[in-house]
Amino acid sequence: MKIALLQMKYQGSHKKTIEKTVENIRQASRDKSSLVILQELHQGEYFCQSEDTKNFEYAKNFDDDVIFWSKVAKQYGVVLVTSLFEQRTAGLYHNTAVVFDKDGTMAGKYRKMHIPDDPSFHEKFYFTPGDLGFKPIKTSIGTLGILLCWDQWYPEAARIMSLNGAQILIYPTAIGWFDNDSKEEKKKQLKAWKIIQQSHAIANSIPVVCVNRVGLERHPRDLREQGIRFWGNSFVCDGWGSILAKGEKDKEEIVYAKLDLKQSKEIRDIWPFFRDRRIDAYKDILQRYCW
């Protein structure tokens, strides 16, 4: 199975960004990809750098967005993983991945469960934590465990997706550096981010796909702020955590990889981690902290 990861920059407007995304989906389809994965909040800029109620406008056309991407999936005959801003009702918004099957039907959706909030990543202002749990989405090409960005730091999320039958873990994401950070700081952040995601592949013996945004996006209001330089580095690894394909840190590109979903059984038969889990002894996982 050939898959395509669209690692892109914000093109200066939502219109241009969506146009270029559709053009890239067309290209990926021509190149015989059966699964195309878009980065987090791919319709526009990463608007969470500041807290601004105007940005809620982006969520109000969620139903139209769903219809739009449904048509794109159908037109190009690909399973499509999108990442949208969902208005559920006034004052209630989610960071929501919607998956479409090749015929345009909505296969399912996932609402981001772990919401970050750091300087320049004010997501708790915009997004209510998801209430759909960690349920993978069945499609004609396999069962997809969609998780979003900050979720990638939580082994619990990956594990539960896997226990629920996910055959691939997929992380649309938007993470980057601040230019003022030291070279060493940047390097260790990027490395930690790769390793934690590879580890989910290893712990669960299934492939992991991570699609990250790229390019500098300046802070919209505070000119003293540097903005975020999204670090690209989208990648695909197999169930051993071995890297199959990888994007650059500073370039737009379509990253292609071939996945073999049968590998999972081979690995699990050799290294049967699921056999020996101590489910009788994991209750403390449900605690905030044990002190």
Add this chain to the structure above:
Amino acid sequence: MKIALLQMKYQGSHKKTIEKTVENIRQASRDKSSLVILQELHQGEYFCQSEDTKNFEYAKNFDDDVIFWSKVAKQYGVVLVTSLFEQRTAGLYHNTAVVFDKDGTMAGKYRKMHIPDDPSFHEKFYFTPGDLGFKPIKTSIGTLGILLCWDQWYPEAARIMSLNGAQILIYPTAIGWFDNDSKEEKKKQLKAWKIIQQSHAIANSIPVVCVNRVGLERHPRDLREQGIRFWGNSFVCDGWGSILAKGEKDKEEIVYAKLDLKQSKEIRDIWPFFRDRRIDAYKDILQRYCW
């Protein structure tokens, strides 16, 4: 805080192995280490290659073993992490780590929770799964989350140790290759083993210490069997998952590293993973499988 990892070969007899271990502890103490960590089942050969009731003999002197290592810890003034074969009563044995403080007092013990069973690693024959849970052990130099070998594949174990206050995760281990495995197979196994352990450091923002055995140990009975070539590669990483020190794949050595336990707070204040855990949504972790 300076720590020492004793990566060793089996010396041909228990007596010689213990003598060399004590000599190495003396060396580590001279070199000003305050924490010394021994590899899994360091008193002798890795006897789980075959199923042989004679090997239960090794467990019957557990109480004497505890007294012996207690004296060694006191004599050299180090916190000492040992890994022993414990007879609890006839027909009931554990793979047990015992930790001694600098003054020789027993700080605590941990019974291996996840027990593997693979060709040449017949641990389910020998070891009853631990019943002490994932409780870190308090010592004069910090709170140690001791886990053993196969435990290293389980993010749940690392997480619960951390939620219970572990400041370091420590894995005495005995893992290796079969010579008949391809070079590529060996490489990806080793890589997966490193990554999964680094990921526990990253997910919990605390250092990880892993001490692995080294050298070829032939199968004791079946000459057609190749035996296990333990792959060394003991390592220490900090709370970013960055490698601080590392052993060779085929040499005995004392691996030294310096740990800064204050780093944990710095990392967690920047990347506060604990803040955002969805403890309301993790119940499926307690399932064997959700289908």
